Amino acid sequence: MPAWVGTSGWQYRDWRERFYPTDVPQRSWLEYYATRFPTVEVNNAFYRLPEKSTFADWRARTPDGFVVTVKASRYLTHVKRLAEPEEPVARLMDRAAALGDRLGPVLLQLPPTLRADASVLDACLAAFPPSTRVAVEPRHESWWSTEVREVLEKHGAALCWADRLGRPVTPRWRTTDWGYLRLHEGRANPRPRYGRQALQTWADRLTHTYTAREDVYVYLNNDPGGAAIVDAEAIARALARRGTPVVGV
Template identity: 70%
Template sequence: FAAWRARTPDGFVMAVKASRFLTHIKRLRDPEEPVRRLMTHSAALGPRLGPVLLQLPPTLRADARSLDACLACFPAGVRVAVEPRHESWWTEEIRSVLTERGAALCWADRHSRPVTPLWRTADWGYVRFHEGRARPWPRYGPAALRSWAGRITQTWPASADVFAYFNNDPGGAAVKDAEAFRRMVGAATVPA
């Protein structure tokens, strides 16, 4: 973490994905030690520490109590995004936990379509683009990117931080799609 901080310019912010130990093995149970370890190490990023992502396993069913206990372990001021991948999470109880804790529901896309509800649960946002439908695979086409730019600009004010990540990297697709998306969001008069 310290080396990443040293190699990046001022103003650069990094998202940190929580260990699978917390999300997939512990399945959010007994979160105190894994969260403490993550935050101790990631503190070396200093001002470059951005949001922490909890990407949950697709087989993990909703557990509001465990989610709330896990989110409570994060220090005040740390932004946490949660990416559930089982449909049982799409309830008002889960939405309330996220909102009360100031955690962002990660808006996820697969095949150029949302695979999560588009709930705004925090004053900031987190979006993950997993795989588009354009060619060459797994690119995103202009229509899909414009739709997402519109969703974001209609949901958050221009002053809000919204972190968007493309992880569709075969052939450098993520870099190309991120640049195209940045231009579209910038065209919507939102600082990108």
């Protein structure tokens, strides 16, 4: 199970004191980040889809083997609510294609008020190129049905496992031959850090679910105070202790 471990973004002001050396200017933070982690989840693409030139710039500034996961824009997930997906998906993929071989999965995080509609999800996933890895993070309990699971399996899409406050908020379905985990907020001090036991438990769940040849992407989204950095490094160590190859650059 090759594990790709990173954080949800890299441009946080309070990381200046906790992660980035004082002699590294903010314009070079991505280059420095890529020396410490093999992947990043671009969370801010949700708020504003970057131009194609921005994706190309990220490709030029990162080393071979680095993976950029892109969170789909809220226009697709929150405004259109997955309906009529062809144009927003095509626009997303056209721009993200500038990443070339750096492009990793696309994350669809659904609104917490969006109730399950397996047919709409089916049509949305069908709009993506067949080679695209898509992870889906529903946030309404109505999505936990056999019909939805079958749609994910049909398209080879991963159900995004998610954790908040040290507890799973999604089923731990295995819907394809790769996995995706987002850790949003822990309960340890200083908040929102994750405790050692919580991270070890997630490492166990991953290693018991996926084989040695199946990619798993793990992103820490608890950015305040640099918690994501510390916890990403900690879960990477926990996975390595369990014999999991943790990808480096």
